[in-house]
Amino acid sequence: MIFHVLTIFPEFFRGPFEHGVVARARQTGGVEIHLHNLRDWTHDRHKTVDDRPFGGGEGMLLKPEPLFAAVESIWPERDRSRRVILLSAQGRKFDQAAARRLSQAAELLLICGRYEGVDERVAEHLADEELSIGDYVLSGGELAAAVVVDAVARLLPGVLGNEDSAVFESFGEVSGEERPGILDCPQYTRPAEFRGWKVPEILLGGNHEEIRRWRKQAALEKTARLRPDLLRNVE
Secondary structure (H helix, E strand, O other): OEEEEEEOOHHHHHOOOOOHHHHHHHHHOOOEEEEEEHHHHOOOOOOOOEEOOOOOOOOOEEOHHHHHHHHHHHOOOOOOOEEEEEEEEEEEEOOHHHHHHHOOOOEEEEEEOEOOOEOHHHHHHOOOEEEEOOOOOOOEOHHHHHHHHHHHHOOOOOOOOOHHHHOOOOOOOOOOOOOOOOOOOOOOOOOOEEOOEEOOHHHHOOOHHHHHHHHHHHHHHHHHHHOHHHHHHOO
């Protein structure tokens, strides 16, 4: 899969994309990431990408001209396998279902919003969809873009060492009686006892069917405690 990130701070991504799962996916060829500096599509001496909003108001907005020029230069032709995502506080909330949907695309182009936002014509006529990673305001879309790339990349075939890892985790989606859209079960490792706190005995017994049932119930209990809103997805 190919990711394009359009930003005024391409150097921001040296950290997020050079470590962990995303870095390994790039090394093995499962993922390509291309960083594009929005200022490369400006034509004035100051490489201006923003301007004051019509009608007054605080802050500055990213101008439409460089954004349209950049996307149309990166993709002279677009089809349904190429998706343009605008990252902003006004977007639909990004979740695991959105990550799974985006993982089916061949290429994603992520536009990192900045300042007070982006000219609305970008959302209406350039982006395929507008996404937010949460109900809060960030200084820019760069952090959100890193989150989207990580969440989508780990769903791609061959990126994780164990293909089941993306299924049997929080918000994993599997068929049948398993746990669609709820939290992962509690996990434990050695030592079996730490400061008087013991690992549940059932996990030490080796009966895989009992362990499976315990994990399913424990996942539901943890979800009820921490994210009861998710239980509407569970019968």
